[in-house]
Amino acid sequence: MLAAARRDAQAFRALYDATAPRLFGFALRILHKRELAEEALQDAYVAIWHAAATYQAALAAPMTWMATIVRNKALDIRRRQDHPVEIDAEGFDSDIVAALATAGPGPEDxxxxxxxxxxxxxxxxxxxxxxxQAIGLAFFHDLTHGEVAQQLALPLGTVKTWIRRGLDRLKTCLARGEAP
Known part of the structure; x- marks a missing residue:
């Protein structure tokens, strides 16, 4: 990832070769059509190439970060195809864990x-x-705060407050390792 951030095309190719099959499978589970999953994967790798320098290892593992980008691109395609966006936090959690289960070159990773x-x-x-719900729609489904407010039929200020408070609680929980 660090070499790709420095625009090393060879390193990016190695990253692609190591991760594309798992990420393609992840996109395919969301879109259910091979050609749409291929489009999502291509869009995701373009975004990864351009954003690699902004990747922060302290916030997420590389595969988690890339899986989130693939998910967002796949959901963009679903929205363009007029498929309704549904929040499924439990499904997302299991999809990420499943995508990561076979990821990585070694057991430590x-x-x-x-x-x-x-x-x-x-x-x-x-x-x-x-x-x-508010965080899931905003971050996992890549909706704006306005779109989240519309989806939940709530005032924009309420949605912004819920997201801010939820993120604060997530940050505290992750920092302290409070998860049950």
Whole structure:
């Protein structure tokens, strides 16, 4: 990832070769059509190439970060195809954990990614349902605050407050390792 951030095309190719099959499978589970999953994967790798320099290892494992980008691109395609966006925090958690289960070149990397995904899932589970929904729509479904407010039929200020409070609680939970 660091070499790709420095625009090393060879390193990016190696990253692609190591991760594309799992991420393609992840996109295919969301879109259910091979050609749409291929489009999502291509869009995701373009975004990864351009955003690699902004990747922060302290926030997420590389595979988790890339899986989130693939998910967002796949959901963009679903929205363009007029498929309704549905919040499924539990499904997302299990999809990320499943995507990470076979990821990584070694057992230490897989363990770290799995632990991070599980910690995030546990911390999300400690939030109130309304905070889970607002955060899920905003970050996992890549909706704007206005779109989240519209989806939940709530005032924009309420949605912004729920997201801010939920993120504060997630940050505290992850920092303290409070997840049950």
């Amino acid at each position: 897989a363990l770290q990614r799995s632990a991070e995904a599980q910690a995030l899932a546990r911390c999300l589970a400690t939030l109130e349902r309304r905070h889970q």
